[in-house]
Amino acid sequence: MASSNPLNTINVGGVVQKLSDYEAAQNQAKAKDKKNDALGKDAFLQLLVTQMKYQDPLDPQDNSEYLSQLAQFSALEQMTNVSKGLSEVSKIVDNINSSVLIGQLSGMIGQPVQWITEVKGSDGKTEKQNFEGKIIGVSITDGQPSVIADVNGKTHQVEVSKIVRVGRLTAEKP
Template sequence: MSNVNLVTGDSDYLKVTSDRTTKQELDKDAFMNLLVTQMKYQDPLNPMDNQQMMAQLAQFSALEQMTNVAQTVEKQFANGMIGKHVSYQYTDSDTGQTQYLIGKVDYVKINSGETLIGIGDKEIKVKDVKQVLDPAVIQANTSAFELIEKTIQGLTKEKNSQGAEEEVIVEGEVLGVKMKDEQPYLIIGTGEGLIEIDFNNVQNIVDKPTITGRIVTATIKDESGEEQTIQGLAEYIKIKKEGTYVYVDGQFIAFEDIHTIANK
């Protein structure tokens, strides 16, 4: 089954590239290695106290039992999700981008003592599952999920410089869907510029976007008044009463400041 993008609060479409994972917890293997190393390098004239060693072995035994219980519970939980739809967090190893997706759990396997869940062509850890979804909710909002990767125009509201709410037209590619009280919201943009559009407020599907998804170059003035060249991907367009703005490289640029538009 193909996976469907769901979003990201948090967070999360920020691009973070890292090939290293840091082990935060002291597992039973590390505990045993630590104990063996401690015995190996102990002072032969002043060896480890027998009671102290027995206490550490007791701690190791308790840790191993708790780990085994946790693994059993985790496996049972994972097996119970087979055939169900879940929302889960997935980090692309190539791009470093973290996404929230929806998919059907196809299988469960144990790899080096770790329980992994198979969803389509992805394998994830149990801890990355965020929610088991109601099939009725998935089917009722299929049309919203079908808009992912398409460019749409939709309406949202935001406060203007006077603090009053006004209607804003947003045009951009749908990156995901977020459910709120069983109502789908389309996710457009990333990082701090992320916008959620109520599915009911979608006005149009844009077949041939002129700017969205293309590389633009603009010249703007920074806080000191000096000209600065900005180049980046046009994630979406925001049309307000005072003008049209394009979200590029984490900031909004006035449409009139753009001087070149190129394909990716």
């Protein structure tokens, strides 16, 4: 009986397999996962080359047809580039919006703030609860801006959408 070489095997979930069999199974799974729904630049060029390769030499296609196809390909490539550029511009605009919002929120540091948040009660039901504190900082977590508020020495991170009032409720007397 031939002994299996432990260097050429892999243990997956307690099952020992030959490394080559495992890699083949993984490659098949990856091939199934890939979607070939959209034709890309490479597929278009392969199609064009195949078309030229198998044309009838006694009745070749007109050059204007090839030029038309190349023009369509060029237009497709330009649209793809524009799409990528717009995606990058969108990211830049999002960063600018976040920066402007952070600047505005920073101006609120030191101001009183009131917010409403949902809290689970002892009976398991959620109820709305009002909090009041003083803004001591600004934060961005997972792309979401929030303020840091102090309530009697305890800090709270408050989403901007939960804030109902910033500033004093009444004017101070001189």
